[in-house]
Amino acid sequence: MARAIMLQGTGSDVGKSVLVAGLCRVARQRGLTVRPFKPQNMSNNAAVAAIPGTGEMGEIGRAQWLQALACGVAPSVDMNPVLIKPETDTGAQLVVHGKARGSSRAHDYQQRKGELLEAVLASFERLRAEADLVIVEGAGSPAEINLRARDIANMGFATRAGVPVVLVGDIDRGGVIAALAGTHLILDEEDRRMIAGYIVNKFRGDLSLFDEGLAAINRFTGWRSFGVVPWLHEAARLPAEDSVTLARRASPLAAKLKVAVPMLSRIANFDDLDPLSAEPEVEVVFVPPGERLPRDAGLVVIPGSKSTVGDLAFLRRQGWDEDLRAHRARGGHIAGLCGGYQMLGRFVDDPEGLEGEAGRAEGLGLLDVETTMQPHKAVREVLAHSPRYDVPLSGYEIHIGRTQGPDCGRPVALIDDRLDGAMSADGKVFGTYLHGLFGSDRFRARFLRDFGIETGGADHRRSVEAALDAVAARLEAHLDCDALLAAAR
Missing domain, CATH: 3.40.50.300 (P-loop containing nucleotide triphosphate hydrolases)
Incomplete structure (x- = not known):
């Protein structure tokens, strides 16, 4: 014993x-x-x-x-x-x-x-x-x-x-x-x-x-x-557990890409961004409530949330919806992870009140998809493939809700016989339920190459070890x- x-x-x-x-x-x-x-x-x-x-x-x-x-x-x-x-x-x-x-x-x-x-x-x-x-x-x-x-x-x-x-x-x-x-x-x-x-x-x-x-x-x-x-x-270099640590993160001195992440009131799984933070030419900025999203960000990531509908309202109260529309108009890139993916669509429907009051909330309208909350929670590890970059992916899913719509015809990941995620026609906006996406080294390298960054093949898991x-x-x-x-x- x-x-x-x-x-x-x-x-x-x-x-x-x-x-x-x-x-x-x-x-x-x-x-x-x-x-x-x-x-x-x-x-x-x-x-x-x-x-x-x-x-x-x-x-x-x-x-x-x-x-x-x-x-x-x-x-x-x-x-x-x-x-x-x-x-x-x-x-x-x-x-x-x-x-x-x-x-x-x-x-x-x-x-x-x-x-x-x-x-x-x-x-x-x-x-x-x-x-x-x-x-x-x-x-x-x-x-x-x-x-x-x-x-x-x-x-x-x-x-x-x-x-x-x-x-x-x-x-x-x-x-x-x-x-x-x-x-x-x-x-x-x-x-x-x-x-x-x-x-x-x-x-x-x-x-x-x-x-x-x-x-x-x-x-x-x-x-x-x-x-x-x-x-x-x-x-x-280790994943942080509490969101209170996010505002204290140091930024690299010679960043080529600024990634802005709005700090939602029920932010979840924010360590999804750790592999990007570890890249020497990437600056990840967690934007606290009351501040605008930086205009010089090349990528905005809407993170996971434990309360998608509640955080949609929170996001709008900060004026971040307007910032996202302006960012998109300037040709900026936007990614949504899990709850953030659901927010990017046209509507989020929660008929049984699984995350609060029952009802239907208007999304950000940046992807042509809709989400319906369902009682079953998907909890699983995932091995997948990126059709965009033709590289393997790994990660995990923890979510309720099913997302459907025309933009799902351009998936982010192929998981066995399932399609996951959605992408805009120009490829600059995407959402996925796959946590740990950026921890897949070959995917991260190809993704950052679109921003003119060569990663040198860094092994994120080895860095944590x-x-x-x-x-x-x-x-x-x-x-x-x-x-x-x-x-x-």
Whole structure:
């Protein structure tokens, strides 16, 4: 039976996902069979994973997909048994063991956590049975003691499963001493006993300057330090889980192509753009609400959305529909991915209210297609072919809805006996349900050649693997990994 250790944070976005991925790679390099686990994740960045024993595919958080890659194993829905996909400010779709279980309001979800804990523990035990070590990632913070009574993501899970906790604090945002000491102060004694130590993450500069800070944390908490992790520049090459990171991305200095991506209110699977961001001559700009789409963009990509109709209205409120029409009139290129593809058509029809209120919404009219939302959700990995460039494609689908119309006669992908996507007659506007399209290296190379860019045949997957190795090396250098792994039980 595997040992386990859990990383929890003093708050959201402290870097837990990257640290878990890095530690998974550390453990794998040490010859251990390791699995990642996140009891509950809230994210619209989803990935496709196997549902054990069924031959079917389901959904997990994209971060757990990356962590599985770090472990060198195929992703499983047991790695993230509860996935919450926000649809509105107060409601979300609930995914359990990879399958959608309908939508739930926040208050109702809190009432269901007792039953969900059993699903979480069942997945955890299955992972323990096949590994030497399970590295668990918390969600949010155990300091949210108002949620402790029904918690399944942090101390509620740790105490029930008997998993020691390492608390992660983010020094880059400031106040890390108070965050760690304050968490110690407000946890009850049972939860406090679960903490084996802490990590200070995202340090910039001379690490020795924080020696007095470590002494202060130790004095206030009595917890041991497992080390201070410097700012991991290598992590920029890894898929980000939270959209809060998008506005912080650096741009290349000599870009030949600017790609503008409107930040929809329910943006989903925005890591579709990572392979383009990694190209040295491509600048990907995520445009926040309230700003216009840049006039010098050569390509506008409308990303996926968990609420297509709602985000169509959101897009119009920003004036982005006008920007898109002007961009198209200037001869610019436009791509729509999944929900973004649906928006490009003439209408989106949701007769059963699957993504909100039932009704029919006018689309952007940039493709001659219409979409009808349907209850069945397509969740599958895909091997396909690009008829435009005569190259192979790979990726995955996670969507509801069927799209039809004259422009579908010019498909983006041939998937076995199916046609996917649609393209305008001049080829400058296209949409597809295929996530990961730009991760197909030969397709990306041919696509960028249309903009005068030669990629040199970059292997995006190899770049991600190299980044995981680099993160692991930095953790080995700056953390007491021997002691941290020994704390697992």
